[in-house]
Amino acid sequence: MGHLLVIESWVGSMSGLLPGAIREEGHEFTFLTRDLHHYLRSAPAGEGPHPLLTARDVITGDTNDTGALLDRIEGLHAVLGFDGVVSSCDYYLPAVARTARRLGLPGPAPEAVEAACRKDLTRRALAQAGVAGPRFALCEGVGEAAAAARGIGYPLVVKPVDLCAGMLVRAVRDERELELACQDLAGFPVNARGQDRAPVILLEELLVGPEVSVETVSFGGATHVVGVTDKSIGGAPAFIETGHMFPAGIEAALASEAAETALRAVRALGLDQVVCHTEIKLTPDGPRLVEVNPSPAGNRITELVRHVTGVDLATACVDVALGREPDLAPRATGVRSAAIAFLLPDTTGTLAAIEGAEAVRARPEVLELTLAGPGRTVRAATSNNEYLGHVMTADTEGGGARAAAERLLAGLRPCYEPSAAVPA
Numbered sequence: 001m002g003h004l005l006v007i008e009s010w011v012g013s014m015s016g017l018l019p020g021a022i023r024e025e026g027h028e029f030t031f032l033t034r035d036l037h038h039y040l041r042s043a044p045a046g047e048g049p050h051p052l053l054t055a056r057d058v059i060t061g062d063t064n065d066t067g068a069l070l071d072r073i074e075g076l077h078a079v080l081g082f083d084g085v086v087s088s089c090d091y092y093l094p095a096v097a098r099t100a101r102r103l104g105l106p107g108p109a110p111e112a113v114e115a116a117c118r119k120d121l122t123r124r125a126l127a128q129a130g131v132a133g134p135r136f137a138l139c140e141g142v143g144e145a146a147a148a149a150r151g152i153g154y155p156l157v158v159k160p161v162d163l164c165a166g167m168l169v170r171a172v173r174d175e176r177e178l179e180l181a182c183q184d185l186a187g188f189p190v191n192a193r194g195q196d197r198a199p200v201i202l203l204e205e206l207l208v209g210p211e212v213s214v215e216t217v218s219f220g221g222a223t224h225v226v227g228v229t230d231k232s233i234g235g236a237p238a239f240i241e242t243g244h245m246f247p248a249g250i251e252a253a254l255a256s257e258a259a260e261t262a263l264r265a266v267r268a269l270g271l272d273q274v275v276c277h278t279e280i281k282l283t284p285d286g287p288r289l290v291e292v293n294p295s296p297a298g299n300r301i302t303e304l305v306r307h308v309t310g311v312d313l314a315t316a317c318v319d320v321a322l323g324r325e326p327d328l329a330p331r332a333t334g335v336r337s338a339a340i341a342f343l344l345p346d347t348t349g350t351l352a353a354i355e356g357a358e359a360v361r362a363r364p365e366v367l368e369l370t371l372a373g374p375g376r377t378v379r380a381a382t383s384n385n386e387y388l389g390h391v392m393t394a395d396t397e398g399g400g401a402r403a404a405a406e407r408l409l410a411g412l413r414p415c416y417e418p419s420a421a422v423p424a
Helices: 014-024 036-040 066-080 090-103 110-117 119-129 142-152 175-186 252-269 301-309 313-321 357-361 401-409
Strands: 003-007 028-033 057-060 084-086 136-139 156-160 170-172 201-205 211-219 222-234 240-246 274-283 286-293 337-343 347-355 366-371 389-395 413-416
Touching: 003 014, 003 066, 003 090, 014 028, 014 301, 014 313, 028 036, 028 066, 066 090, 084 090, 084 313, 090 110, 110 119, 110 252, 119 136, 119 201, 119 252, 119 286, 136 142, 142 156, 142 175, 142 201, 156 175, 170 175, 211 252, 211 301, 211 313, 222 252, 222 301, 240 301, 240 401, 252 274, 252 286, 274 313, 301 313, 301 337, 301 366, 301 389, 337 366, 337 401, 357 366, 389 401
Parallel strands: 003 028, 003 084, 028 057
Antiparallel strands: 136 201, 156 170, 156 201, 211 222, 211 274, 222 240, 240 337, 274 286, 337 389, 347 413, 366 389
């Protein structure tokens, strides 16, 4: 039995899947957080405490000051004895890697994780290694960005280098839209976890084509491709993930090209002892790297993979953190494809109800139906943070899970309180 230190977490699906995987494998964990109430507030109604708060020990401390954090953890390690360290929150993955190095525990190189977690460092490393990506420029301020944009050409994409879930990522068509996007970035100097942001603006060529992600596990110097997921993107000019299907409904040759691009990117960054989720655009000129995330995929992609292949990427994350070889052998599950479709609000207001849920829930192809409850304040979606819920489906015959999920999602109708609903 191993004892893992969990440093912070998202409060979405991985916040339950990771503790569940730890316990199912017979391990235990200590949870370290700077803001306990962040997790208390997100506990599912009527389902007991948040899964992270069922840890053997729950400890509060400043997780944003890496130097002080490492000293604190070293003292805790002397008393509690950790065998591995993990997090599902991208903002703390560099701290996890540095903790593993300080304590002599299994883990990826901190420099590799930091390069993967910062989009500007990723772009530079992959360009140097010859991994195909968009033309890009790194800028400080609107003036520098405007000059760089003329070199790349409109339309292009404006990105923060250190935010997640598509936050403040925008397609812009001209200099005025570029200026507004840069102003939005400047007005968000601290991320949701209270960490100062880097004031760097990343401009990228707007890539055209289907988007996929490649799910990989690296262990002992080798990287194994678990599979390729396809993605639906909407919400222009934002880039909101509206759904996923595993395996991707693309030709085998395209999936192989995407997988090879992801392997080259993981190697170029020097990532090992890590589960990765690498996003790629399949352009007419070939696969182009979007980003590398050195953690299991969010948005319940790990569950899509598990339903189809039997491979549990949350468990693989636990295994590599403990220095154990993960079990990545696919098993027959009876499911040929699995998909998820997300319900998005298109107004700002207060949710009154979501009609049609019972009819959807009764369908045999539904694996999960999770919906927000009445009284929730919502706004028109601009990132992956505003979902009202999702429907997950399985197809036991072929690649029809996506069509089923989208059809059932269309039967869900959010209703808002009339006095609060305002058109977006």
